[in-house]
Amino acid sequence: MEKWVVTAKKADFQGIGRKYGIDPVIARIIRNRDITGDEAIEEYLNGTLADIPSWKLLKDIDKAVEIISGKIDAGTKMRIIGDYDIDGVTATYILLKGFKRLGANVDTYIPDRVADGYGIHDHLIKKAMEDGIDTIVTCDNGISASSQITYAKELGMTVVVTDHHEVPFTDTEEGRTYILPPADAIINPKQADCTYPNKNICGAVVAMKLVFALYEKYRLPEEEKEDFLEPAAIATVGDIMDLQGENRILVKEGLARLPFTKNKGLKALIRAIGLEDQKITSYDIGFRLGPCINASGRLDTAMRSLALLQSEDEEEAAKLAGDLKALNDSRKALTEKGTEKAYKLIESSNLKNDRVMVVFLPECHESLAGIIAGRIREKYHKPTFVLTRGEKSLKGSGRSTENYSMYEELVKCDSLLVQYGGHPMAAGLSIEEENVEKFRQTLNDNCTLTEEDMIPKIVIDVPMPISYINEELVEQLSILEPFGKGNTKPLFAQKNLRVLKVGIYGKTQNTVKLQLRDPSGAVMDGLYWGEAKEFADFARSHETISVTYYPRINSYMGRESLQIVIQNYC
Structure with missing residues (x-):
């Protein structure tokens, strides 16, 4: 059972539409995302990298820059300890690339999911000490590692934590007490006294901020910072951060660059999964590109994904990309098997x-x-x-x-x-x-x-008759991208659509194509993907149906036509 609800937030949609040259429907969707006031609307529609908050607002980042720059200048051995998921791998890559560019004596270790577990552990600290490591820099982990970092400090090591996870706490009658590890510097926007305005950046973006700060200290060219936008965008989507404000701008900028990436590993992976010469969306990162990067940390070693991002050889990059795709295909098959087992266990x-x-x-x-x-x-x-x-x-x-x-x-x-x-x-x-x-x-x-x-809620942005849809409106919807958590793809709805034709298509018979007419007489094609037979039977057995949908322009054999993609029906 689902509950359909219409978002009914108020604003002068006509006025906003006139001011920004957008359809009132687009203005309403923006209001539904809680974007209010001229400054916020302007940033949402036209935000650039210049609108992103300065790294200087992060607590302890100055301290971390002084520590790390001192270690770089002295040639001291440092080790980056990351995480095996998409955020941890990209964060590790960002720090490693940035530190090496500055001449650091640095290596990295990404824990093995099975052998090591998540984050920094005593045996990793002991191994670092045996390897002559003076300084550990964490990324996408460390905020919960108080006892482990205490151990590192007892051994005389320097520790810098970069993380974005929740700060551990205890609740007592006196209130909440936060527990921070005894690191030499902690960069995490979720610290209570950190003034950074966006508390929801991922670990890779925290790492990128640290590299930006170091680049400025060493007076590196501003354009070199652009090298980090693509991995930061991939991590932001892959770690399911809210696509609002800074995160949305970063993802928008990263997506614009991905089809033309100079990173040989990313280029090879884009080719391997069939995205070459195409517009790449946040959906593609979340469900095609990202899972391949995650797959090595799930079934093999995340160092393989790190090697892909670092690869400077096209042949090696192609092999690594193929390996990651194969691992992800294997992961998908194992996931289906495990999910079916889980459903049976729950139902019985x-x-x-x-x-x-x-x-x-x-x-x-x-x-x-x-x-x-x-x-x-x-x-x-x-x-x-x-x-x-x-x-x-x-x-x-x-x-x-x-x-x-x-x-x-x-x-x-x-x-x-x-x-x-x-x-x-x-x-x-x-x-x-x-x-x-x-x-x-x-x-x-x-x-x-x-x-x-x-009860799952289906949140409808605008109840909109299909007769209102035109090509200009569909094209304007693209200015709302990228879509994801915190900036969901808009959802429209209409009642009492008469079903004129129904057919099931596709190699696996999972696509329903139907022709619909609304009460005003407008006729439009609709598509539905999923349980095709069930939906087709439903559509054939009812004179009219109500649907939620997203409109699009369908291009076929050089001809374009408007159609709707149906999400829910009743």
């Missing part, structure tokens, strides 16, 4: 009655837990944790709904967990097997979600 047990789902799939590869959790969340519209059997304990990943802060709920289960970290919408954890049932029970006992909260 009491798990389906829980408001927070904890699903234990012992044989599932731990790297797939987060993807499967996301699938379960989409199907049941409930926060979901998927646990798998790791080498020392169970490991798990969670994916949440908008009204449930996953990280804060994990804090309440602190005594049951070996390790945890994350965001409101996603989290990772380790837990002993004997604590799983207590963990599930505690999460559900603490859960305040209502039945209403668990």
Whole structure:
């Protein structure tokens, strides 16, 4: 069951449309994204890199620049410790490229998902000490590593943390206390006393800010900073950051450059997945490019993705890109198998009655837990944790709904967990097997979600008759891109569309094409992808249907026509 709701935020849409030369429908969508006031609307429509906040607003960045520049000048051995996901790999690449450009004596280590686990651990610090490393710089991790960084400091090492995850905290009767690691400098916009206005940048963007600061200290040409926009954009989309303000500008700029990238590895990967000579969208990063970069950290080693980004040889880049695509294809097959197992387990047990789902799939590869959790969340519209059997304990990943802060709920289960970290919408954890049932029970006992909260809401931007659609409106919709979390693709709706023709097409018979007429007499083609037979049967058995849709211009054999892509129906 779905609940369709229309966003009804007020503004002078006609006035905004006249002022900015846009259709009132576009003005309404912008208002629905909470973009209000001339300054915000201007930035949304025409924002550039000049509108991005200065790195100088990040707490401790001056301190980090002094530490790192001193180490660079002295030739001191440094090691970057990143993470094995898309954000961690790109953040590692950014720091490594930036530091090497400045002549640093630096290497890197990305932890192995299975052998090492997430983030910085005592054995990695010990290994760094044995390798003669003086300074560790973390990226996309470190904020939760208080005991490990204490160990590094006891060994006499310098530690700089760059991260974007939630700062650990404890809640007492006196209030909330935040726990920061004893690093020499901590760059993380989520620190309570950090003045950086955008708290939702990814780890790669934090790393990029540090490189920008170092480049300015060493007076490098401004245009060299552009080298980092593409990986920062990929990480922002891949780590599902809100595409608002700075993030939206960065992604827009990165996407514009990707088809012409000078990075041989990215160029090879774009070619391998069939995106060469095409416009690349945020969807392509999220569902085609990004998963290939993530795949090596899931099923092999993330160092392979890092090698791709660093590759200077076209033949090597092509081989690495092919390997990553093959790994991702394998990952997709394993994900389908694991997801089906999860559905069967849920439907055959009491798990389906829980408001927070904890699903234990012992044989599932731990790297797939987060993807499967996301699938379960989409199907049941409930926060979901998927646990798998790791080498020392169970490991798990969670994916949440908008009204449930996953990280804060994990804090309440602190005594049951070996390790945890994350965001409101996603989290990772380790837990002993004997604590799983207590963990599930505690999460559900603490859960305040209502039945209403668990009904999926279809949020409609504009109820709009298909007779209103024209080519100019469809073209104007592109100025709202890139779409993603925090700047969703607009959704339109119309009731009482008469079905004139219905047909099922496609190699796998998964496409429905139909002809629709609205009450004014306007006729337009519609497309539906998904459960084709089910939808076709529904359309044939009803005189009129109501749909949500997105309009587009269809180009075929040199002819263009307007059509709608149907998302939901009733």
